[in-house]
Amino acid sequence: MSTALYDVIARRRDVRAEFTGEPVPDDQLLRVLEAAHRAPSVGMSQPWDFVVVRDQATRGAFRDHVATERDTFAASLPEERRGTFDKIKIEGICESSMGVVVTHDQQRGGTHVLGRHAIADTGLFSTVLAIQNLWLAATAEGLGVGWVSFYREEFLADLLDIPEGVRPIAWLCLGTVSHLETVPDLERHGWRARRPLTDAIHHEGWRA
Numbered sequence: 001m002s003t004a005l006y007d008v009i010a011r012r013r014d015v016r017a018e019f020t021g022e023p024v025p026d027d028q029l030l031r032v033l034e035a036a037h038r039a040p041s042v043g044m045s046q047p048w049d050f051v052v053v054r055d056q057a058t059r060g061a062f063r064d065h066v067a068t069e070r071d072t073f074a075a076s077l078p079e080e081r082r083g084t085f086d087k088i089k090i091e092g093i094c095e096s097s098m099g100v101v102v103t104h105d106q107q108r109g110g111t112h113v114l115g116r117h118a119i120a121d122t123g124l125f126s127t128v129l130a131i132q133n134l135w136l137a138a139t140a141e142g143l144g145v146g147w148v149s150f151y152r153e154e155f156l157a158d159l160l161d162i163p164e165g166v167r168p169i170a171w172l173c174l175g176t177v178s179h180l181e182t183v184p185d186l187e188r189h190g191w192r193a194r195r196p197l198t199d200a201i202h203h204e205g206w207r208a
């Protein structure tokens, strides 16, 4: 058994504050995107695309939009939760080396996608698997990734000229990092902790 993969899985972190902003060599970025592109997909539909965003003006516009959505979420919180949330950084859009926006095209593969007829979401699941591959490959490369979801899809689709029917699934901040934290940010800041594995495993039926 090789322990390398387990080690990468354990080291992977959602990064916000640790980006250094150094450039990522093209061949390194390509290896990470190649890993994402090797993800399994329902009926081989490969419904993902990757939009690499380096332009600071585009990133600035997205960062401002995310700040507005952060305020919307904060306003929905009870006071005690709000105090905890205020201390949490939720993005590293401008500090990272680049953004990689992963999109999902539910029409990819046509109408007869093998394995999707009963569960439409399997298309979306495939795109999310590409994201996980990207995240792990970046970790193996010594890079960091931070998933940003504080946005309205219409805003991001407009900003990046994403065609109708294609959904922006994630803005991933990607780049060089000073280090990876060993404990998730949300746990360190007292927002929410990981649940024990024993709680997640069931035998023979969900209620057992």
Ligand SMILES: Cc1cc2nc3c(=O)[nH]c(=O)nc-3n(C[C@H](O)[C@H](O)[C@H](O)COP(=O)(O)O)c2cc1C
Pocket: 012, 013, 014, 015, 016, 089, 090, 091, 147, 148, 149, 150, 183, 184, 185, 186
């Ligand atoms: C679908 C998804 C959306 C997320 N959106 C955000 C986000 O908008 N901002 C943020 O700071 N972290 C975001 N995260 C990161 C999670 O907070 C993080 O994965 C979780 O706290 C566990 O920490 P870890 O990834 O470092 O293990 C997101 C993660 C996922 C899977």
